[in-house]
Amino acid sequence: MKIMKVETNRLGQAKDEFIAQWGALGTQWGISRTMAQIHALLMISPRAMCTDEVMEELAASRGNAHSNLKELVNWGLVRMIVIKGDRRDFYEAEKDVWQIFTIIARERKRREIEPALSLLNKCAEETKDLRSAEAKAFHNQVKQLEEFVGFASKMSDRISSMKHGLALQLATKILS
Amino acid sequence: MKIMKVETNRLGQAKDEFIAQWGALGTQWGISRTMAQIHALLMISPRAMCTDEVMEELAASRGNAHSNLKELVNWGLVRMIVIKGDRRDFYEAEKDVWQIFTIIARERKRREIEPALSLLNKCAEETKDLRSAEAKAFHNQVKQLEEFVGFASKMSDRISSMKHGLALQLATKILS
DNA sequence: CATAATTTTCATTAAATACTGAAAATACAG
DNA sequence: CTGTATTTTCAGTATTTAATGAAAATTATG
Numbered sequence: 001m002k003i004m005k006v007e008t009n010r011l012g013q014a015k016d017e018f019i020a021q022w023g024a025l026g027t028q029w030g031i032s033r034t035m036a037q038i039h040a041l042l043m044i045s046p047r048a049m050c051t052d053e054v055m056e057e058l059a060a061s062r063g064n065a066h067s068n069l070k071e072l073v074n075w076g077l078v079r080m081i082v083i084k085g086d087r088r089d090f091y092e093a094e095k096d097v098w099q100i101f102t103i104i105a106r107e108r109k110r111r112e113i114e115p116a117l118s119l120l121n122k123c124a125e126e127t128k129d130l131r132s133a134e135a136k137a138f139h140n141q142v143k144q145l146e147e148f149v150g151f152a153s154k155m156s157d158r159i160s161s162m163k164h165g166l167a168l169q170l171a172t173k174i175l176s
Numbered sequence: 177m178k179i180m181k182v183e184t185n186r187l188g189q190a191k192d193e194f195i196a197q198w199g200a201l202g203t204q205w206g207i208s209r210t211m212a213q214i215h216a217l218l219m220i221s222p223r224a225m226c227t228d229e230v231m232e233e234l235a236a237s238r239g240n241a242h243s244n245l246k247e248l249v250n251w252g253l254v255r256m257i258v259i260k261g262d263r264r265d266f267y268e269a270e271k272d273v274w275q276i277f278t279i280i281a282r283e284r285k286r287r288e289i290e291p292a293l294s295l296l297n298k299c300a301e302e303t304k305d306l307r308s309a310e311a312k313a314f315h316n317q318v319k320q321l322e323e324f325v326g327f328a329s330k331m332s333d334r335i336s337s338m339k340h341g342l343a344l345q346l347a348t349k350i351l352s
Numbered sequence: 353c354a355t356a357a358t359t360t361t362c363a364t365t366a367a368a369t370a371c372t373g374a375a376a377a378t379a380c381a382g
Numbered sequence: 383c384t385g386t387a388t389t390t391t392c393a394g395t396a397t398t399t400a401a402t403g404a405a406a407a408t409t410a411t412g
Contacts, residue, residue: 007306007307007308007311008308010302010303010306011303011306011308011310011311011314013302014299014302014303014314015314017295017298017299018295018299018318021295022292022295025288025291025292025295027398028206028287028288028291029206029288030204030205030206032369032370032371033370034370034371043317043321044313044314044317044318046310046313050388051388051389052388060371060372061371061372061373062372062373062374062389062390063371063372063373063374063390063391063392064370064371064372066389066390066391067370067371067390067391070390087379087380087381087387087388088387088388088389089388089389095317095320097320097321097323097324098324101324101328111204112201112204112205115201115204116198116201119193119194119197119198119201122193123190123193123194126186126189126190127186127187127190130183130186130187131183132183132184132187134187134222135183135187137220137222138187138190138191138220141219141220141271142194142220144271144273145219145273147273148273148274148277151347152277154351155347155350155351158350158351159350170350171327171331174331174334174335174346175330175331175334203368208399208400208401209400210400210401226358227358227359228358236401236402237401237402237403238359238360238402238403238404239360239361239362239401239402239403239404240400240401240402242359242360242361243360243361243400243401246360263357263358263409263410263411264357264358264359265358265359
């Protein structure tokens, strides 16, 4: 085993724990454990990594590493990097927290809010001219949900498109 | 088959679609399909329902209906109701959208934000006095995440504890 | 107390999701 | 073109999560 300072070892342990736990959290957030682990690994890596390094670090299969890297690039949380004179693809994570937040917010809106909103639109529309008391009650409830979710959708857009500084300013006002 | 007005049938179809689709959405939100379906069913039901009615409406098993009803009561999205002269337990959903929102926000914070925050706290703490450049970079990245997530946590609390009207006022300001 | 209605539990089964590893496809260098 | 490094795909397997249904426990009723 390589000789190393106690400090280096402590750092390694902290990193490993971070990666392992971030992976576990990922499953709570609806993304696969490996995807969250790769994200954690790259967020704290001082340099871009290639597929084999990721595989080794996480003891994951090639297919798994590959598809999750692709997915992360898709989300925009990770960028592919070309290093000249090297045929391999390298990957590095977006590290700015506000960027990370807006990317995740956009994705969640797309997956969680928009489909709900379109369902609510449809149900409200389909029942808007029914006259029975029961139908009116249904229409009313759906309408309330529709308005709220529509609101949430707009809010999400607005906040995501803010500059970090401006958002911070707004947040400070709310927290004060 | 029972004779019914066209209107009644249209309403029934809209309800069925709403329940089915809300269930499908539930899986995106990290809750089981049945739980989301029961929630939808009760949100649009004009009266409280007993376990057997829920089972029948959703073609779900007793155990499934039971455990998901229990879970919904646990969240606070559904209340158990006692009807005198009837031994069965009845259930009714919270219908106020702002209430629904705050309940879900609280639960999500508990499951998604708090564990992340405690991990970040721990990792920042464990590396705060390491001096290598690599350690400092790690500590710095974790710290940034910690600050942001801590911020999000406070925001979530603040907004959830607002009265609907006040939140609306705030939102209007942001959207304007 | 006996019994009937209802709720609760839980071992088993089914369904959904994530991962593996090897083979096929692609890209590049000589 | 040929051989090699690398990426991509995907059928098969493993893991995780949700649902079933029947049995046990509980609760009310006469």
